[in-house]
Amino acid sequence: MARERNILAKLEDRLRRLEDRADLHDLVAAYFLAVDDDEYETAALCFTEDVHFVASGFDGDSGRDAVIAFLRSARAGMGQTVHTPNYLQLDFVNDHEATGMLGAHLELGLGDKTYFGAVRYQDRYRRVNDRWQIARREMQAIHIAPWSEVENLLARLVADEL
Numbered sequence: 001m002a003r004e005r006n007i008l009a010k011l012e013d014r015l016r017r018l019e020d021r022a023d024l025h026d027l028v029a030a031y032f033l034a035v036d037d038d039e040y041e042t043a044a045l046c047f048t049e050d051v052h053f054v055a056s057g058f059d060g061d062s063g064r065d066a067v068i069a070f071l072r073s074a075r076a077g078m079g080q081t082v083h084t085p086n087y088l089q090l091d092f093v094n095d096h097e098a099t100g101m102l103g104a105h106l107e108l109g110l111g112d113k114t115y116f117g118a119v120r121y122q123d124r125y126r127r128v129n130d131r132w133q134i135a136r137r138e139m140q141a142i143h144i145a146p147w148s149e150v151e152n153l154l155a156r157l158v159a160d161e162l
Contacts, residue, residue, distance in 0.1 A: 023132050024125060025088055028102060032083035044068050048126055048135045055139040079109025096127040117144030
């Protein structure tokens, strides 16, 4: 009987971890959709109250309201954007904390041009009131350029490093 309870507990733990993974993937998608559609109230729900956000060219800010203000400001000069997550590699610290490396591509309308880029987000997630939220996000732009320059962009980046 004890062995069966142990097996059942392990299965429940594994099922919970799979549900957590699905919830974190949904969180990533919800954030991107909210930002793309300028739905800042929805975007705010993706963050913990004490979130810390850092981005390429932005030293960072803490607190949900400050991060949403930064996103509003950054988006003010943009037209339509499309963020597309490519992968999310997760590592669970415990039942209420996880870290993730999120790779994504983005398309940005800036002025009369469309830009294409690749970014990585180093995230820390925290479960708050049984909902996963972003507690820390560090966005690193890998490359970004107008569509007309994308063809050789990565080759130029590698050549510049040599």
